[in-house]
Amino acid sequence: MRYFDIVKFDVDAALTKRLGYHKVYVVGKDLEICHGTEGLPGPKIVLGWDPGVLARSLKQPDVVGMVFEGKELNRKLIEKAAELEKNVFVPIRNLLSYDIGERVYEMRRVGDVVAACHKLGARAKLITLAEDVADIISVGQLKELSCLFSEDGYALPVFDGGLI
């Protein structure tokens, strides 16, 4: 299987290979993160907490997926992502950098998102959205982390055709 990740800093090819990824997408170079329907042409991830804005943005053809920043899960939004066959990216940077106490709550939040996506047929994908080399993890670590949320490796960021 070929895995990918999305990060916010420039990763060299040697590190990408050592970590076991097929491709590490860099925000600002390979794709953009936008907060609505605005933005430059090209592949985009829409990020925000307003389900209405996110749902509208998902209809854009160049939006490859979304990152939901809100605390409460929105079932309709996940159903919309499933219907449009768009990715639901679940950033794990906070999960990795939080202290043990806060990590428990973040783990539950990520687990809830993954479980809801699994149930509703949406494509959840764990990404690091790392801001520096300390935040990124190897594929082996990502696999173990995804097993915490879904034993079948459902949330692993695997290429399934197209850009992502």
Added chain:
Amino acid sequence: MILRRKSRYVLVEVSCKADLNSSEIKKDVMLSLTKELGGLGRLRAGPKIVWCDSDSRFIVRVNRGYEKAVVLAFAFIKKLGSVRAGFYTLGVSGSIRSLIESCRVV
């Protein structure tokens, strides 16, 4: 009869350069690992640094069955001494030789 305990070897790379042969750094890595695994988890896993290169890679020996926990624990460690650092596990194997061959170390 005491049976020999089987081990697994985990190759780890640190994102920053550090003197991994120094006992203080090794102690710091083990303390961070204990924090993530818990005292009991560390006793069961029995991690031990068995090989270090000069700057950024080392091999940890763990008891078989606990290698997945150790791999995950390294993902949560974000500090080496006072420096922010990431720990990437590059491979897991049953012997140091096969680990070195599969990951092309040295």
